[in-house]
Amino acid sequence: MQDYRYDGDITNGKHYDEIIEADRSELLSRQFILIERETPVVIVISGMIGSGKSDIINLLNEWMDTRFIETHVHRPPSDEEADRPYFWKYWRRLPGEGETGLFLGSWYTQPWLDRIDGSSSRKKFMSSLQDIVRFEELLAADGTLIIKIRLELTEKQQIKRIKARKSRPAYSWRMSADDMDHNYPFEEKKKLTDEMMELTNRPHAPWFRIDASQPHRRNLSVMHLLTNFFEEHLKRGGPDLSGIEQPNGFLPSKDYMAEMDLTPSIDRPDYTVLMEKLRKKIFKNAWKAHHKKRSLVCVFEGADAAGKGGSIRRLIRGLDARLYRVIQIAAPKGREQTTHYLHRFWRRIPRAGFVTIYDRSWYGRVLVERVEGFATEQEWKRAYAEINQFEKELTDAGVVVLKFWLEISADEQLRRFKAREVTEHKKFKITDDDWRNREKRTEYQAAINDMVERTSTGYAPWHLIPAEDKKFARVEVLRLVHEALKKMK
Amino acid sequence: MQDYRYDGDITNGKHYDEIIEADRSELLSRQFILIERETPVVIVISGMIGSGKSDIINLLNEWMDTRFIETHVHRPPSDEEADRPYFWKYWRRLPGEGETGLFLGSWYTQPWLDRIDGSSSRKKFMSSLQDIVRFEELLAADGTLIIKIRLELTEKQQIKRIKARKSRPAYSWRMSADDMDHNYPFEEKKKLTDEMMELTNRPHAPWFRIDASQPHRRNLSVMHLLTNFFEEHLKRGGPDLSGIEQPNGFLPSKDYMAEMDLTPSIDRPDYTVLMEKLRKKIFKNAWKAHHKKRSLVCVFEGADAAGKGGSIRRLIRGLDARLYRVIQIAAPKGREQTTHYLHRFWRRIPRAGFVTIYDRSWYGRVLVERVEGFATEQEWKRAYAEINQFEKELTDAGVVVLKFWLEISADEQLRRFKAREVTEHKKFKITDDDWRNREKRTEYQAAINDMVERTSTGYAPWHLIPAEDKKFARVEVLRLVHEALKKMK
Numbered sequence: 001m002q003d004y005r006y007d008g009d010i011t012n013g014k015h016y017d018e019i020i021e022a023d024r025s026e027l028l029s030r031q032f033i034l035i036e037r038e039t040p041v042v043i044v045i046s047g048m049i050g051s052g053k054s055d056i057i058n059l060l061n062e063w064m065d066t067r068f069i070e071t072h073v074h075r076p077p078s079d080e081e082a083d084r085p086y087f088w089k090y091w092r093r094l095p096g097e098g099e100t101g102l103f104l105g106s107w108y109t110q111p112w113l114d115r116i117d118g119s120s121s122r123k124k125f126m127s128s129l130q131d132i133v134r135f136e137e138l139l140a141a142d143g144t145l146i147i148k149i150r151l152e153l154t155e156k157q158q159i160k161r162i163k164a165r166k167s168r169p170a171y172s173w174r175m176s177a178d179d180m181d182h183n184y185p186f187e188e189k190k191k192l193t194d195e196m197m198e199l200t201n202r203p204h205a206p207w208f209r210i211d212a213s214q215p216h217r218r219n220l221s222v223m224h225l226l227t228n229f230f231e232e233h234l235k236r237g238g239p240d241l242s243g244i245e246q247p248n249g250f251l252p253s254k255d256y257m258a259e260m261d262l263t264p265s266i267d268r269p270d271y272t273v274l275m276e277k278l279r280k281k282i283f284k285n286a287w288k289a290h291h292k293k294r295s296l297v298c299v300f301e302g303a304d305a306a307g308k309g310g311s312i313r314r315l316i317r318g319l320d321a322r323l324y325r326v327i328q329i330a331a332p333k334g335r336e337q338t339t340h341y342l343h344r345f346w347r348r349i350p351r352a353g354f355v356t357i358y359d360r361s362w363y364g365r366v367l368v369e370r371v372e373g374f375a376t377e378q379e380w381k382r383a384y385a386e387i388n389q390f391e392k393e394l395t396d397a398g399v400v401v402l403k404f405w406l407e408i409s410a411d412e413q414l415r416r417f418k419a420r421e422v423t424e425h426k427k428f429k430i431t432d433d434d435w436r437n438r439e440k441r442t443e444y445q446a447a448i449n450d451m452v453e454r455t456s457t458g459y460a461p462w463h464l465i466p467a468e469d470k471k472f473a474r475v476e477v478l479r480l481v482h483e484a485l486k487k488m489k
Numbered sequence: 490m491q492d493y494r495y496d497g498d499i500t501n502g503k504h505y506d507e508i509i510e511a512d513r514s515e516l517l518s519r520q521f522i523l524i525e526r527e528t529p530v531v532i533v534i535s536g537m538i539g540s541g542k543s544d545i546i547n548l549l550n551e552w553m554d555t556r557f558i559e560t561h562v563h564r565p566p567s568d569e570e571a572d573r574p575y576f577w578k579y580w581r582r583l584p585g586e587g588e589t590g591l592f593l594g595s596w597y598t599q600p601w602l603d604r605i606d607g608s609s610s611r612k613k614f615m616s617s618l619q620d621i622v623r624f625e626e627l628l629a630a631d632g633t634l635i636i637k638i639r640l641e642l643t644e645k646q647q648i649k650r651i652k653a654r655k656s657r658p659a660y661s662w663r664m665s666a667d668d669m670d671h672n673y674p675f676e677e678k679k680k681l682t683d684e685m686m687e688l689t690n691r692p693h694a695p696w697f698r699i700d701a702s703q704p705h706r707r708n709l710s711v712m713h714l715l716t717n718f719f720e721e722h723l724k725r726g727g728p729d730l731s732g733i734e735q736p737n738g739f740l741p742s743k744d745y746m747a748e749m750d751l752t753p754s755i756d757r758p759d760y761t762v763l764m765e766k767l768r769k770k771i772f773k774n775a776w777k778a779h780h781k782k783r784s785l786v787c788v789f790e791g792a793d794a795a796g797k798g799g800s801i802r803r804l805i806r807g808l809d810a811r812l813y814r815v816i817q818i819a820a821p822k823g824r825e826q827t828t829h830y831l832h833r834f835w836r837r838i839p840r841a842g843f844v845t846i847y848d849r850s851w852y853g854r855v856l857v858e859r860v861e862g863f864a865t866e867q868e869w870k871r872a873y874a875e876i877n878q879f880e881k882e883l884t885d886a887g888v889v890v891l892k893f894w895l896e897i898s899a900d901e902q903l904r905r906f907k908a909r910e911v912t913e914h915k916k917f918k919i920t921d922d923d924w925r926n927r928e929k930r931t932e933y934q935a936a937i938n939d940m941v942e943r944t945s946t947g948y949a950p951w952h953l954i955p956a957e958d959k960k961f962a963r964v965e966v967l968r969l970v971h972e973a974l975k976k977m978k
Contacts, residue, residue, distance in 0.1 A: 057810035062802060067817030067848055071810045079568045104811065313551060321546040321560045322593065328556030359556055 030230035038097035047151030050161030074105020085397035091346040140204035151212035203243040253453035265469035279318030285485035293352035302406030305416040401460040519719035527586035536640030539650030563594020572840040574886035580835035629693035640701035742942035754958035768807030774974035782841035791895030794905040890949040
């Protein structure tokens with residue numbers, strides 16, 4: 001955590017105006033290079049009441065090209081936001097390429113408020129900070145430039161500032177979002193803030209403290225800090241990632257795939273009876289879960305032709321169409337290509353109370369993107385932790401995450417590929433890609449083993465399902481879905 | 490409005506299953522061609538309680554490829570939806586290319602419910618239907634395939650069906666969104682529904698009535714209706730637009746631009762005083778409007794170098810950054826290119842209580858896209874009515890729409906272009922495009938005249954602002970913004 005102060009001479013108002021006029025173009029020209037380089041920029045402006053946060057926001061909009069800036073103010077979550085994991089609110093507000101997001105009130109605000117008024121425990125507060133650190137790490141690693149500014153006053157200065165403000169009529173019309181913390185002792189708030197800043201200060205997302213006692217000096221400090229920070233970033237060619245731990249030496253994973261027993265099967269009569277029974281229970285329990293606002297996410301991954309689609313079709317027969325959604329994940333397109341790969345999954349998180357079925361998923365990053373080289377080694381190695389964090393945030397919000405890997409033997413796969421080629425309405429399902437993937441079976445098996453080892457967490461374990469017998473796999477899927485829904489009661 | 494009935498022989502359950510199995514691939518293969526052709530499909534399923542709407546939804550998800558289907562159920566608007574114009578809720582749910590949106594409950598639901606329970610007048614009901622017709626017209630003209638299905642029962646059949654349903658335990662867990670209309674006489678509801686269907690039945694968005702008394706026949710009717718409808722569409726190569734009125738012979742517009750008096754100017758001292766006064770008032774009134782949840786949309790269009798950016802910068806100095814947003818409209822990118830041109834404007838409509846400033850806007854369609862040939866003649870000629878409807882829906886929702894055209898003479902423009910080329914931080918503002926546009930001044934002036942003539946409506950008139958003197962234009966803009974905000978009190 002650093003202090004930043006503009007030390008130039010500001011003898012009078014006229015002098016100040018001249019400096020602003022002269023130095024503004026320095027800031028602006030750097031913004032334009034960042035736009036050209038399509039860099040997303042996140043600026044967090046925090047500070048105590050009376051420190052001039054919103055003055056700074058107004059000035060930044062004036063100094064920089066406001067067309068590429070979006071200002072976000074802390075507000076209580078909307079009902080759509082409240083029905084989703086905490087960070088959804090921020091994912092949907094993240095700046096795109098070349099855009100700047102000004103956050104007056106940010107992901108720090110709610111944990112801080114909850115801790116100050118005692119509604120969250122110290123443990124919960126620390127865990128929120130952990131989530132924040134991971135969130136910022138993920139953004140920075142993906143190229144987002146993050147800077148966090150804290151405007152500071154002493155208690156005396158603050159009291160004076162609040163008194164002065166009350167006498168200015170314009171202010172009487174303003175919302176008092178930042179008046180929430182009015183009733184807590186200054187020292188206590190300052191201590192909590194300092195601790196929060198200390199624990200979340202990182203080279204790729206640094207905190208800067210700026211003395212806000214003299215407005216002119218404060219403004220110039222912000223202007224020069226940003227100019228310098230942008231300049232450093234441009235020189236380095238990206239965020240300072242020195243503080244992000246690189247995934248350690250990758251020890252070989254256990255060979256989960258080789259150890260799978262693919263022989264289990266089930267008779268047709270048993271299958272029919274079981275499926276009918278499970279479907280009825282699932283139908284009912286999905287409605288119960290809906291009324292309790294509990295969500296279920298089912299991730300279907302598996303070898304080509306392992307029967308993902310068929311299993312999904314059998315599963316949804318047991319669900320009311322009003323309650324589920326099937327999302328097919330293909331290669332990203334449009335804006336999806338230019339934002340973090342998790343963005344499109346975050347964006348589409350349903351409101352609480354629904355079943356979302358993914359036909360392929362975010363695991364593409366560590367499977368096809370890894371094997372085919374669409375993601376760099378750094379990217380896919382980083383992805384395991386990012387995915388775990390994503391699933392943790394889902395489960396923290398009460399979502400149950402079920403992950404199925406459907407496996408078949410190489411021989412069975414070949415048999416199914418050939419069968420597909422002769423069945424009219426299945427022809428479209430077999431492509432050259434499938435044959436190519438088949439040739440890379442060894443690489444895929446290694447990727448799958450790593451995935452299972454690194455992302456089978458306590459809160460979202462992998463279910464490895466032998467799918468050599470399609471009926472067996474379908475029953476297993478329905479059984480696990482049923483169990484998950486039942487537990488939501 | 491047509492009745493549709495599958496007339497084949499369904500002697501028993503086994504026979505039914507065979508027909509389904511055989512004919513399903515007919516439906517599926519047409520869906521795949523629609524996906525290949527990137528056609529968005531909208532299917533509205535409506536029907537009285539007990540008619541089996543959600544059975545149909547489930548079956549469609551089973552018969553078709555559910556990965557390209559999204560089901561939407563009627564629910565009360567979320568707070569984010571309630572804070573925006575009525576159709577926002579549906580714009581955000583529209584299917585993309587090759588996707589199918591199944592609407593169980595649609596834009597018809599709310600007007601119908603409001604009319605049945607008497608909360609809206611007959612006039613309001615009719616006006617909603619008008620909006621619906623325009624909405625569907627716009628989608629169809631842009632290539633969306635729309636079909637609307639009504640499942641029908643007689644009163645006797647319905648009573649029987651509801652009784653039977655109550656005895657099935659699975660149903661006791663379901664939401665009863667469609668039970669809302671329970672308390673109104675059957676005949677009254679039927680009459681209103683028939684009228685609604687009659688008035689909104691169009692070749693590009695037809696209603697089909699299906700007898701729902703026998704579930705098997707009902708299911709097969711839906712399957713065959715859709716198969717045939719898709720097939721007709723594929724043969725024709727797009728929606729049936731025969732019912733959409735083409736814009737009539739285009740009479741020349743008045744020459745608004747030539748008639749503008751560009752001489753008005755203002756002295757520096759008056760300017761400074763006026764601007765300061767207006768800014769203070771605007772600051773205060775924008776907060777008042779915020780608290781009343783009233784929104785203001787400011788559209789800035791104008792000749793290149795007419796001073797749009799400068800006027801916007803002076804305007805936002807009078808606004809709290811928490812209350813406004815500046816949106817710059819450049820060429821559409823990513824998914825924006827593949828959906829209706831109004832989609833990106835609909836998508837970004839802010840919640841009630843904010844000021845949104847557009848630096849260029851949806852008028853690009855009838856200006857640059859017309860002159861440069863990016864839009865076909867049909868497209869830009871259609872756009873005037875589409876834009877008027879869009880602005881009507883904004884104003885219906887309480888949004889004030891202010892539209893500014895900033896005009897300068899050709900000589901003044903040349904002078905400013907040359908000045909820009911020598912000023913360091915303005916160089917980026919002048920591009921080859923600007924010089925090219927200048928050469929097409931005559932075409933642009935014609936397009937502007939047509940725009941003013943056709944889109945200056947009572948609810949959203951154009952303000953033509955002489956900008957030869959920048960100061961005069963800035964004061965005018967602030968004056969008009971101030972007046973608009975004041976009226977919101």
